[in-house]
Structure formats: structure tokens, C-alpha cells
Amino acid sequence: DADYVSPRQEMKIPLAACDAFSREAGFSSVTVQDRMGGRLAGEHLKSLGHSRVTCITTNMICDDFERIQGIRDAGLQTDLFMISGDRTIMREQFRKHDFSHVTAVFCVSDRQAMELLCILHERGIRVPEDLSVIGFDGIEAGIWAVPPLTTIAQDLEAKAETAIASLFEDPASHLIDVELTVRRSTGYAKTIL
Template identity: 80%
Template sequence: MEKIRLRDIAEALGLSTATVSNVLNGKDDKVSPATRARVMEAVERSGYLPDRAEVLLGRNPSRMAGLVVNDHPEYSGHPLEDPYNAAFIDRLQKAAVRQGLELLVKTARTWEEAAQFASMWNMVGLVVSGFCDADYVSLKQTLKIPLTACDAFSTEAGFSSVTVKDREGGRLAGMHLKSLGHRRVTCVTTNLICDDLERIQGLRDAGLETDVFMISGDRSEMRRQFGERDFSRDTAVFCVSDRQALELLCILQERGIRVPEDLSVMGFDGIEPGLYAIPPLTTISQDLEAKARLAIESLSAEPAAHPIDVSLTVRKSTGYAKDIL
């Protein structure tokens, strides 16, 4: 691909190269906000961003940190409305303020988009959430600033990670269900890798047998699958996320399947909407305060792995196995 030049951007916008250069170098006090926005949008779209990194990094130290959230198809184009993401961003922003930082947030589908975003601004570091380990590794190899990866499993040197104790959370869930007489649990997941697999392995560590119910990440398809599933032989379902569990509770109510009398349902994450579900959702709660604090603090520390504690939150969606009632 032919290299994009400053002159190309200026000509496409009908501006002088001096105006575009001034915007890119922060000397834009005489440039209108609308023109500046046009330039920045064109720069990001053009792929000229990597050339800006050295210019930006040479300017005065920044007090900005970035967050990139994976715009995964399961969010139906609204990843920042997801209750878990919204709660994490809220705590991350507060943690950034305590460190004297401003937080810039972006959604992205690929690690390349995340790299472009980081290249646009003079950041002290970047927090990335919802991507896979290979993406984190590629991103770090591209960035010139510190990186903190949320829920990474890679042992690759050079970046920090804040990772929930997923397997321990699964074990706590398994011990709870086992104490209620459940011997076999159906596990709901969209994949069998990384954190999802660790959570299911934790159930098995507790001595439970497991069946895996693979569902689609697409919400409408997920609801269809829940609506067609035969739960008559199940006594308990463990969803690897609260979002899946909340969808399941709605479908079960529509189908007249009682929770927990006919079927116990349990989630993972501890998001606030679970408290208001019918019935309130039993879950494994993450310590989001610690997760956010460590994510921000890691940007100014030596790269390290930070495990995040989990805890069992028992509510009314789990009960004794129906075959022992």
C-alpha cells in the first residue's frame, strides 16, 4: 500500500499542509474545533497515525490514559451499554482520577484499531479489555507506551495483566451447587478457551460432572437456543457470565420453568442487574475496584501479573436439587 502523506490528507480536506501539520503538532489555537475534528477523523481513517506517534511522544508528558473495549458482536454494537463494561469503566475512570489522569475510552473490533487509537494521543499507557492473548501480544509489540491487558493468560513479557481468579470462582460455584445436592451441572458458554474454560474447570475441581451447552454470542440467537433447550433433565445451570444468566432467567420465566424449584441458575461477574432479577441471581462476584485500581497503577510500574479475587454471592436463584426435594 502506498504511504499516506501529510499533503494527501490536506488535499482531501481542502486545507493547507500547514493547517494539518499544526493540528497534528498541537499548535491549533487558531484552528476552529470543527476543522480540528475533521483533520483528526481523516488522520485516523487514513492510516497516517503510526507516523504521528514519535511527534506526540516527543511533546510534554501527558496525563491521559486510554481504555479500549472490544466491540465484540455479542454486544450488538453497544459494548459500552453492557452492565459489566459500564461498571468497570466507572471504576477505572475513578481510579484514573485518583492518579491524576484523564481517561479516554474507545471501542474497537481489532488490535490494529486499538494501536491506531493509542497512536493518536500522547498517553501514559493503555488498558485493553475483552481481547484474546494473541491480540495483547501483537498490540504490545506495536506500542511504545505501557500496556495493561484485562483478563490475559499470556506469560509474554513486556506488559501487565489484571486477571480474575476464574478457576477459583468456578470452584466456589461448584462447591455451592454441590452443597445443594447437585451432582451434574450444565455449563452455558460461547467458547471453551481462556476465562470461560477456566471457570468450567473450577466446577470440575469441586467434584461436579459437567455438560457443556454451547450458545451463540448473538443475543437473538442465544434467546432462541434458550427457548428450545430441553431443561427437564437438568437440575442446575452455570452460566460463565451474568449477562447470559440474566437472559436465561427471562426465557425460563416465559416458559413457565420455576427457578430454583425446577432449575437452579448461577452466573459469574457480580454485576448489579443480577440483584434485581426475578429471582435475584446467585453469582461469583469480581472485585472490580481492585481490578480497576491495579489496571491504572500498572501503567506506571514494572510489568507484572495481578490476580483479582472473587467471592460467592448467594441469592435466590439457586436451591436444592429437585431430585432430592
């Protein structure tokens, strides 16, 4: 919140913060239902027989934390895999990580999930036959991933429209719905020996 307070005090125009829950007076915040999205991802994986999931994130604060809590709310065991925000380092981490003890991976963003899909292909790990992968955001590029990426989609247009509309209203926190978009990167859990 402190990151938003300073600019708000300096600016004399309305402010809306996206992907943030600010409880500070004076401006609105717009975010998606991150925890519900994580729960939708977890329930989908659970319906396919998955019980243990590796959750990939760069941090455990704000939306990433809420998305992972949602996976846990669905009753899945979770392992955290903290990765670097630097793409080169992240790809190397994906190359070295042992995924043999889980049947599914939840990435807190589609971009991470698509990088992972590329590295898994290089390693000869089949998706979804060996490992299911699900992302979060619903970016259009996920349609063309190989295989197409299952994701928790957010309505970016609704988020933008809400943020703009909130500039002309009393400051408030706004939540945007999310929905599960099932594609071919998730499948039934394999047996782990």
C-alpha cells in the same frame, strides 16, 4: 497473547491487559481467579444437593474454560451447552434446550444467566424450584433479576486499580479475588425422575 503483542510493539506507552493472562514480556495482565470462582460455584451447588450441572458458554478458551474447570474441580458432572454470542440466537437456543436432565445451570457470565432467567420464566420453568441458576461476574443488575441472581462476584474496582497501578511497575500477571454472592436463584436440588 498474540493479540496483545502487536499493539504493544506499536505503542510506546505502558499497556495492561484486563481479563487476559499474557506471558509475553513488556506488559502486565490482570484477571480474576476464574477457576477458583468456578469451584466456589460448584461447591455451593453441591452443598444444595446438585450433582449434575449444565455449563453455558460461548467458547472453551481462557476464562470460560477456567470457570468450567472449577465447576468440575468441585466434583460435579457437567454438560456443556455452547451458545451463540448473538443475543437473538442465544435466546432461541435457550427456548429450545432441554434442561430436564439437570437440576442446575452455571453460566460463565451474569448477562447469559439473566437472559436465561427470562426465557425460563417464559417457559414456565421455576427458578430455583425446578432449576437453580448461577452466574459469574457480580454485575449490579443481578440484584434486580427475577429471582435475584446468585453469582461469583469479582471486584471490578480492584481490577481497574490494579491495571492502572501496573502501568507504573514492572510487567507482571495479577490475580483478583472472587467471592460467592448467594441470592434466590439457587436452591436445593429437586429429584429428577
